[in-house]
Amino acid sequence: MTKLTRRSFTTLAGAAMVPLFAPAVIGQAKPRVIVIGGGPGGGTVARYVNRDTKGAVHVTLVEPNKTFSTCFFSNLYVGGYRDLKSITHNYEKVAKEGVNVVHDTVSAIDRDKKLVHLGGSVRAPYDRLVVAPGIDLKWDSVPGYSEKASETMPHAWKAGPQTELLVNKLNALNDGATIVMVAPPNPYRCPPGPYERVSMFAHVLKTKGHTRSKIVVIDPKPTFSKQALFQEGWEKHYPGVIEWQDPKMHGGLKGIDASTGEVKTDLANYKADLANIIPAQMAGKIARDANLVDASGWCPIDPENMKSKVDPNIFVVGDACIPGDMPKSAFSANSQAKVAAMIIGGELGNARTFPARYSNTCWSLIETDDNVKVGGTYEPGEGKLKAVNTFISQKGEGEDLRKTNYKESQDWYASIVSDVFG
Amino acid sequence: MTRGTSIVVTHRLLILPVLAFATPALAAPDIELGRYLARECMTCHRSATATSTIPNIFGMAAATMTDVVKAYRDKKLSNDVMQGVAGRLKDDEIEALAAYFEQTRQP
Numbered sequence: 054m055t056k057l058t059r060r061s062f063t064t065l066a067g068a069a070m071v072p073l074f075a076p077a078v079i080g081q082a083k084p085r086v087i088v089i090g091g092g093p094g095g096g097t098v099a100r101y102v103n104r105d106t107k108g109a110v111h112v113t114l115v116e117p118n119k120t121f122s123t124c125f126f127s128n129l130y131v132g133g134y135r136d137l138k139s140i141t142h143n144y145e146k147v148a149k150e151g152v153n154v155v156h157d158t159v160s161a162i163d164r165d166k167k168l169v170h171l172g173g174s175v176r177a178p179y180d181r182l183v184v185a186p187g188i189d190l191k192w193d194s195v196p197g198y199s200e201k202a203s204e205t206m207p208h209a210w211k212a213g214p215q216t217e218l219l220v221n222k223l224n225a226l227n228d229g230a231t232i233v234m235v236a237p238p239n240p241y242r243c244p245p246g247p248y249e250r251v252s253m254f255a256h257v258l259k260t261k262g263h264t265r266s267k268i269v270v271i272d273p274k275p276t277f278s279k280q281a282l283f284q285e286g287w288e289k290h291y292p293g294v295i296e297w298q299d300p301k302m303h304g305g306l307k308g309i310d311a312s313t314g315e316v317k318t319d320l321a322n323y324k325a326d327l328a329n330i331i332p333a334q335m336a337g338k339i340a341r342d343a344n345l346v347d348a349s350g351w352c353p354i355d356p357e358n359m360k361s362k363v364d365p366n367i368f369v370v371g372d373a374c375i376p377g378d379m380p381k382s383a384f385s386a387n388s389q390a391k392v393a394a395m396i397i398g399g400e401l402g403n404a405r406t407f408p409a410r411y412s413n414t415c416w417s418l419i420e421t422d423d424n425v426k427v428g429g430t431y432e433p434g435e436g437k438l439k440a441v442n443t444f445i446s447q448k449g450e451g452e453d454l455r456k457t458n459y460k461e462s463q464d465w466y467a468s469i470v471s472d473v474f475g
Numbered sequence: 476m477t478r479g480t481s482i483v484v485t486h487r488l489l490i491l492p493v494l495a496f497a498t499p500a501l502a503a504p505d506i507e508l509g510r511y512l513a514r515e516c517m518t519c520h521r522s523a524t525a526t527s528t529i530p531n532i533f534g535m536a537a538a539t540m541t542d543v544v545k546a547y548r549d550k551k552l553s554n555d556v557m558q559g560v561a562g563r564l565k566d567d568e569i570e571a572l573a574a575y576f577e578q579t580r581q582p
Binding site (some may be wrong): 077221353384387388391405407410412414426428429430432438441442443444446460461463464465467468471472 | 493508511512514515517518519520521522523528529530555556558559560562563582
């Protein structure tokens with residue numbers, strides 16, 4: 054394995070973004086920040102540290118893919134309101150701002166030596182590391198499910214080819230089809246997401262004039278996010294189409310069979326024309342391999358600064374962390390990232406720091422122009438990110454308000470992706 | 476913000492210069508604090524345009540923003556997200572935020 058110095062890492066891994074005359078000599082080198090993962094958490098940290106420190110800190114963003122399709126708003130692609138291109142972004146602007154964007158995979162983190170191992174035998178040193186790998190799926194949480202099975206029964210809980218597969222299968226359905234969704238147990242990415250997706254399924258069926266099709270949701274949870282709002286909306290827009298089953302109703306998920314399309318519960322066996330299986334989730338592999346997770350499978354953090362509770366040189370932001378009251382969402386990741394960036398700027402760039410504060414809002418589309426939202430503000434308290442105040446849309450709200458919510462969600466999307474990707 | 480809301484705020488602004496003369500001199504707003512607090516705003520307002528539902532707040536007069544944010548904090552303007560964000564801002568934080576946005580034309 055080739056051992057690279059700080060200088061050679063800069064030169065080899067980031068030659069395109071770093072001036073060749075950069076004085077990256079050991080001893081005089083700028084402090085190094087490496088960010089693993091270019092989603093809403095990682096992308097935001099990289100950009101804000103880079104801007105805050107005005108070049109005084111060398112920031113490297115390691116992301117395997119050259120483009121990033123956002124899981125948030127991917128349900129609007131499922132519903133036909135957006136295309137995949139509109140939710141797919143690249144890192145060109147991030148690189149132009151001076152972030153050293155490296156499209157590679159981190160194979161290991163050496164916490165003792167403060168090094169990350171990249172594919173291609175490159176070892177890169179860091180002063181602070183930000184781990185933002187998002188989620189991995191627990192395939193075996195649904196008996197019979199696997200990565201291979203997801204090629205016929207998509208999860209589509211990481212946006213991109215899986216979402217395309219789901220959309221293609223949805224659009225190919227005939228009237229009278231049965232769609233079965235297996236929803237995930239808590240905690241998971243985007244709590245209202247499965248139910249917005251179900252709404253989008255129903256919207257597509259309605260648009261196609263399919264009156265005999267049905268959607269069955271097998272849920273391991275007795276309740277779910279925005280439940281009253283979704284169920285009111287389903288009754289209003291898609292009466293009789295969506296059957297949500299809690300554990301008392303279905304009696305437990307026995308398993309799936311990808312070869313036959315069957316989803317089996319204690320209550321019944323369903324022959325699904327489209328099965329959307331969303332398994333249990335955990336922090337991304339690199340976080341688990343680096344022993345940043347606890348028994349829950351997620352990374353505990355210090356709510357004052359988003360530092361890992363097991364390593365003060367590492368920050369964990371986004372879906373991989375377990376932040377207390379704050380849900381796993383792009384908005385949360387972006388908010389957590391700004392706190393991490395502020396702390397890093399203070400530690401490495403002598404910038405002024407302030408008390409951490411966080412916020413989140415999640416919008417969900419039930420039917421065209423019928424959008425509901427839930428959100429809150431959060432601050433450190435009781436050893437976690439504690440909700441300061443929360444809000445949720447109300448049942449029976451007027452159509453104008455719901456339509457405004459939808460427009461607001463569109464504006465939010467444009468802003469947050471600009472915040473993350475430039 | 477709705478059209479109706481804008482009108483209310485505009486009328487309210489008419490009395491602000493008078494109040495300014497009547498108020499003892501205060502410490503200058505903490506721009507650096509405002510810059511930090513503004514990060515929370517960027518998530519929704521960064522790409523705002525003149526026609527978007529989420530308004531463009533870059534370059535907004537500090538007095539206007541102070542008035543609007545306090546109105547959200549006091550729940551005199553309706554929007555759950557804004558009421559939540561404004562709800563935990565102290566007066567000096569609102570002034571810092573307003574001063575930052577007044578002098579910032581681009582994110």
